[in-house]
Amino acid sequence: PAAFDLTGTLSRRAQSMTASAIREILKVTQQPDVISFAGGLPAPELFPLDEVRAASQRVLDVYGPAALQYSTTEGHPPLREWIGAQAGIPARNVQIVTGSQQGLDLLGKVLIDEGDVVLVEAPTYLGALQSFQPYLPRYVQVPTDDGGIDVDALEEVLKTTRAKLLYAVPNFQNPTGRTLSAERRRRLVELTAQHGVLLIEDDPYGQLRFTGAAAPSLYSLGLELHGDADRNHVIYSSSFSKTLVPGLRDAWVQAAAPIIAKLIQAKQGADLHTPTFNQMIIAELVDSVLPRQIERVRQAYGERARLMLDRIHADFPAGVQSTTPEGGMFLWLTLPEGVDTQALLPRAVERKVAYVPGSPFFALGGGENTMRLSYSNATPEQITRGVRALGDTLRDALAGA
Numbered sequence: 001p002a003a004f005d006l007t008g009t010l011s012r013r014a015q016s017m018t019a020s021a022i023r024e025i026l027k028v029t030q031q032p033d034v035i036s037f038a039g040g041l042p043a044p045e046l047f048p049l050d051e052v053r054a055a056s057q058r059v060l061d062v063y064g065p066a067a068l069q070y071s072t073t074e075g076h077p078p079l080r081e082w083i084g085a086q087a088g089i090p091a092r093n094v095q096i097v098t099g100s101q102q103g104l105d106l107l108g109k110v111l112i113d114e115g116d117v118v119l120v121e122a123p124t125y126l127g128a129l130q131s132f133q134p135y136l137p138r139y140v141q142v143p144t145d146d147g148g149i150d151v152d153a154l155e156e157v158l159k160t161t162r163a164k165l166l167y168a169v170p171n172f173q174n175p176t177g178r179t180l181s182a183e184r185r186r187r188l189v190e191l192t193a194q195h196g197v198l199l200i201e202d203d204p205y206g207q208l209r210f211t212g213a214a215a216p217s218l219y220s221l222g223l224e225l226h227g228d229a230d231r232n233h234v235i236y237s238s239s240f241s242k243t244l245v246p247g248l249r250d251a252w253v254q255a256a257a258p259i260i261a262k263l264i265q266a267k268q269g270a271d272l273h274t275p276t277f278n279q280m281i282i283a284e285l286v287d288s289v290l291p292r293q294i295e296r297v298r299q300a301y302g303e304r305a306r307l308m309l310d311r312i313h314a315d316f317p318a319g320v321q322s323t324t325p326e327g328g329m330f331l332w333l334t335l336p337e338g339v340d341t342q343a344l345l346p347r348a349v350e351r352k353v354a355y356v357p358g359s360p361f362f363a364l365g366g367g368e369n370t371m372r373l374s375y376s377n378a379t380p381e382q383i384t385r386g387v388r389a390l391g392d393t394l395r396d397a398l399a400g401a
């Protein structure tokens with residue numbers, strides 16, 4: 001038979017896809033002696049292992065075979081009810097998804113037509129870019145500063161640009177660790193409503209505040225503006241990955257009924273439903289274990305963030321700027337012009353430390369002299385040792401550069 005040109009068969013969507021820099025580095029950081037500041041992995045030593053074991057047993061005792069059977073696409077009713085009650089909205093405005101990463105993919109599928117303008121922060125979460133990319137949007141970057149999205153700059157952009165949606169991470173942003181002020185949140189919700197731009201609020205870290213005062217979610221500001229969940233132009237996404245465990249892949253989306261209806265149809269085509277057993281386990285944990293677990297994680301990450309910042313100020317060469325997170329898992333470094341963090345990564349790994357180079361977080365490129373550091377999955381001892389190794393790597397690069 002004639003040789004089959006397989007690569008020629010790939011769709012234009014497939015050809016538009018690229019690998020996740022975070023997922024690719026995870027392979028490198030699997031080496032046991034490498035200290036990883038790369039993936040935003042929750043601290044495994046803090047996982048509520050015994051509570052998950054007991055919950056799994058209880059679920060099998062209570063539900064029996066139904067815990068292992070197909071279940072509805074919408075999600076496990078007690079879990080949807082619980083989430084709706086937390087948000088003060090009906091459960092029918094809540095859709096369970098298999099990780100908020102799937103939520104982003106399904107939102108891309110139901111909202112983005114080829115060529116639609118998608119407004120994103122510069123830098124933004126590269127996983128969102130990866131989810132939206134196959135739907136062939138036109139990215140427009142919204143300027144940011146140390147307070148997050150620059151809403152004055154956004155107002156200018158919206159005067160000349162018709163956009164379909166704006167994707168934002170207002171709390172402890174991935175990758176910068178920045179938090180949007182209450183004042184800017186109000187402006188952002190009003191501006192997007194005024195210009196008919198859907199606002200996706202991706203908030204997996206909102207509960208993990210370890211300093212400063214909380215600000216209202218964009219979603220709750222949208223509810224105030226529009227009066228009810230079915231007229232809210234803000235779509236809220238969150239997850240149990242960072243507050244409980246990521247491996248059960250349980251997350252949710254809050255949106256107006258017409259969008260939820262399409263997410264359900266898209267999800268039917270994607271995975272039928274989120275694993276039944278996993279949802280039931282999470283539902284067992286939300287009242288009894290979740291509040292205490294959030295406190296434990298908040299405390300630990302606050303300590304690790306402060307330690308990492310102290311060590312950076314002690315061990316890094318001059319000319320390096322860092323953000324100062326109030327919560328979450330990340331901080332963001334800007335190095336002197338000319339340093340290429342992509343090229344530097346192998347040098348760092350030789351010194352047994354890893355990070356995520358910054359440029360993949362920019363939809364339209366740039367950021368070669370930036371990097372993201374996660375402090376969540378390194379013990380205080382590893383943070384001290386890893387930051388020193390990274391400081392030495394940078395010093396060599398600056399001497400050589």
Ligand SMILES: Cc1ncc(COP(=O)(O)O)c(CN[C@@H](CCCC(=O)O)C(=O)O)c1O
Pocket residue numbers: 020022023026038039040041098099100101102125127169174202203204238239240241246250251
């Ligand atoms: C803003 C934002 N939105 C969604 C997600 C995905 O979280 P889940 O799918 O709910 O676990 C994440 C998780 N991002 C982590 C985890 C990625 C894990 C991995 O690719 O191994 C990271 O940036 O390192 C996120 O930061």
